[in-house]
Amino acid sequence: MFRKILIANRGEIALRILRACRELDIKSVAIFSEADRESPHVQLADEAFCVGPPDVSESYLNLPNIISAALISGADAIHPGYGFLAENPEFVEICKDHNIVFIGPTRETMTLMGDKAMARKTVIAESVPVLPGTDVLEEDREAFSFARQYGFPLIIKAVAGGGGKGMRIVTNEGELRDNLSIARMESHRSFGDDRIYLEKFLPDARHIEFQILADKLGNVIHLGDRDCSVQRRNQKLIEEAPSQVISPYMRRKMGDAAVRAASAIGYHGVGTVEFLFSPDTSRYFFLEMNTRIQVEHPVTEMVTGVDLVREQIKTEMDEPLDINQRQVFIRGHAIECRINAEDPDKNFMPSLGEITRFRLPGGPGIRIDTHIFRGYKVLPYYDSLLAKVISHGKDREEALIRMKRALYEIDIQGIKTTIPFHRQMLNDIQFRQSEIHTRFVENMQESIQ
Amino acid sequence: MKTFFEDKMEESGRLIENEENADFPEFREFCETGLVELVDLFCERNIKSLETGFDNIGIKLTSRRDVHPSIHTPDLKTDTVEIETGLDSIKSKYLGILHLLNEKGLPFVNIGENVKEGQVLGLVETVNILNEVKSTVDGTLIKVLEDDGRPVEYGQQLFVIETQ
Numbered sequence: 001m002f003r004k005i006l007i008a009n010r011g012e013i014a015l016r017i018l019r020a021c022r023e024l025d026i027k028s029v030a031i032f033s034e035a036d037r038e039s040p041h042v043q044l045a046d047e048a049f050c051v052g053p054p055d056v057s058e059s060y061l062n063l064p065n066i067i068s069a070a071l072i073s074g075a076d077a078i079h080p081g082y083g084f085l086a087e088n089p090e091f092v093e094i095c096k097d098h099n100i101v102f103i104g105p106t107r108e109t110m111t112l113m114g115d116k117a118m119a120r121k122t123v124i125a126e127s128v129p130v131l132p133g134t135d136v137l138e139e140d141r142e143a144f145s146f147a148r149q150y151g152f153p154l155i156i157k158a159v160a161g162g163g164g165k166g167m168r169i170v171t172n173e174g175e176l177r178d179n180l181s182i183a184r185m186e187s188h189r190s191f192g193d194d195r196i197y198l199e200k201f202l203p204d205a206r207h208i209e210f211q212i213l214a215d216k217l218g219n220v221i222h223l224g225d226r227d228c229s230v231q232r233r234n235q236k237l238i239e240e241a242p243s244q245v246i247s248p249y250m251r252r253k254m255g256d257a258a259v260r261a262a263s264a265i266g267y268h269g270v271g272t273v274e275f276l277f278s279p280d281t282s283r284y285f286f287l288e289m290n291t292r293i294q295v296e297h298p299v300t301e302m303v304t305g306v307d308l309v310r311e312q313i314k315t316e317m318d319e320p321l322d323i324n325q326r327q328v329f330i331r332g333h334a335i336e337c338r339i340n341a342e343d344p345d346k347n348f349m350p351s352l353g354e355i356t357r358f359r360l361p362g363g364p365g366i367r368i369d370t371h372i373f374r375g376y377k378v379l380p381y382y383d384s385l386l387a388k389v390i391s392h393g394k395d396r397e398e399a400l401i402r403m404k405r406a407l408y409e410i411d412i413q414g415i416k417t418t419i420p421f422h423r424q425m426l427n428d429i430q431f432r433q434s435e436i437h438t439r440f441v442e443n444m445q446e447s448i449q
Numbered sequence: 450m451k452t453f454f455e456d457k458m459e460e461s462g463r464l465i466e467n468e469e470n471a472d473f474p475e476f477r478e479f480c481e482t483g484l485v486e487l488v489d490l491f492c493e494r495n496i497k498s499l500e501t502g503f504d505n506i507g508i509k510l511t512s513r514r515d516v517h518p519s520i521h522t523p524d525l526k527t528d529t530v531e532i533e534t535g536l537d538s539i540k541s542k543y544l545g546i547l548h549l550l551n552e553k554g555l556p557f558v559n560i561g562e563n564v565k566e567g568q569v570l571g572l573v574e575t576v577n578i579l580n581e582v583k584s585t586v587d588g589t590l591i592k593v594l595e596d597d598g599r600p601v602e603y604g605q606q607l608f609v610i611e612t613q
Contacts, residue, residue, distance in 0.1 A: 034603070034604055049544055049602045049603075050544070050602040050603045050604050050605070051544055051602070051603050052603045053603075053604075059603075064543070064544075064575045064576050064578065065543060065544040065545075065575060065603060067576045068543070068544045068545045068575040068576050069544050069602075071576065072544075072545070072546065072600045098576070
């Protein structure tokens with residue numbers, strides 16, 4: 001049983017974890033940078049420590065100060081949230097060295113799934129389908145012979161990449177030649193690892209992921225799927241559960257595959273197995289597994305009624321799951337719109353400044369996860385996510401109606417946000433009919449320009 | 450060095466009207482027994498302000514916090530000290546335990562002593578590593594804002610130096 005958890009994050013996810021702690025009657029310790037002193041996660045925590053200046057590398061990634069805060073406050077465990085230290089195997093080891101529980105997977109599983117090439121191999125062994133792809137590229141000519149065999153388009157991926165970073169789509173030999181070295185350089189710069197590989201690219205596919213929940217006793221279940229096909233440069237903007245394009249049969253099949261992948265590596269806690277799904281052929285392919293709580297987890301919470309963060313903490317305390325696969329029911333439909341501090345008219349350029357007006361939507365079927373307030377300053381150091389607006393209804397139509405109303409009610413002034421983009425999407429015939437794919441937003445932008 | 454009482458009072462944001470009253474024996478007795486309890490209750494219940502008294506002594510407690518839930522940062526003094534001209538404050542760059550005494554058990558610098566820029570004023574122990582807190586100015590140490598052995602956070606003011 002944990003008595004105290006340190007939350008090594010900021011923003012809406014820090015608040016989300018705080019709320020779970022309070023419901024579990026576990027004391028919370030917040031950390032913050034000098035820029036976040038007024039943030040609600042600092043005010044609502046039982047204790048709070050300033051760990052550094054606004055710059056992330058000296059505050060939210062400042063390992064000595066974060067561990068020191070945990071030791072001084074007597075925290076039993078650290079919850080990393082998403083981003084920052086959530087997928088850093090070295091941090092897992094450091095926590096262990098100081099007898100602090102890291103709420104997340106083991107170092108070994110994290111390293112395995114963090115290496116995209118290794119992850120591919122692991123799931124292939126469990127007969128989970130993957131797209132045709134190469135091993136780690138030793139020489140460029142391997143890439144060209146793969147291209148001749150499978151044809152274009154292809155996608156170059158960084159072995160250390162993930163979360164939409166470190167990918168390049170190429171449509172001909174010239175582009176492939178140019179992009180191989182750039183991809184290596186980019187990967188080296190972003191992840192300190194220049195290994196890359198190639199995969200066949202599916203242009204009109206949908207991004208469908210399965211939420212995994214597992215305890216330390218080997219019970220692994222999935223809590224259904226999320227459709228995250230509305231993306232821009234591989235960054236998700238709208239997520240829904242359940243997907244409208246997969247049949248109950250496919251859902252079972254893909255869910256089973258996700259559970260197999262997680263079981264094979266002895267996974268525990270919450271995780272997400274991502275697939276690409278081709279509606280034309282009804283085939284699915286493993287993309288990657290995320291070994292953390294995800295931004296879009298609330299849509300699953302809305303349709304299953306399971307508090308994922310609470311379950312994540314409970315499994316870390318060695319508690320067994322209190323439901324099995326047959327007790328998982330999907331009720332209605334949920335949609336999440338990410339409200340980012342970005343200007344949709346200027347190619348989603350980050351927008352900085354102070355929020356001068358802030359009105360929250362509410363009412364039936366609406367949930368808001370946010371850390372912002374009037375007077376909040378959007379700074380360049382942090383992620384542009386301001387709020388998650390989540391709607392839930394008895395079916396997709398009702399969830400859409402509620403989301404449309406919520407987007408009418410919400411008002412954020414002082415900076416540019418993605419609210420106008422979401423309002424436009426909610427009126428789009430194709431989106432309303434769920435005829436979308438992962439390049440839908442890019443195509444839409446091109447057609448406007 | 451601050452007493453536990455002073456510490457507690459500062460934490461909750463105190464305001465004692467007339468400090469000379471501390472000479473009254475009843476007040477002393479009250480300080481030793483009831484006051485700590487009173488302050489604890491004050492913090493616990495998130496009371497905004499409270500006035501009480503007995504005989505000719507009045508006590509007024511006011512909270513500077515306006516957020517009601519929970520008790521925030523019970524162990525740290527996050528309030529910044531206003532620094533007048535001619536004074537400079539030295540802040541902690543680390544989060545950890547403050548050490549004001551050297552291996553001989555003596556203060557690195559005594560109050561009233563002159564310090565040089567770069568001189569070590571104390572140590573902050575962060576995960577078994579002792580980080581030096583150095584003066585950034587030449588001057589005289591006039592105040593130490595935190596006690597030896599107490600946790601300090603990043604950016605917390607630790608020492609006040611008179612610069613001219």
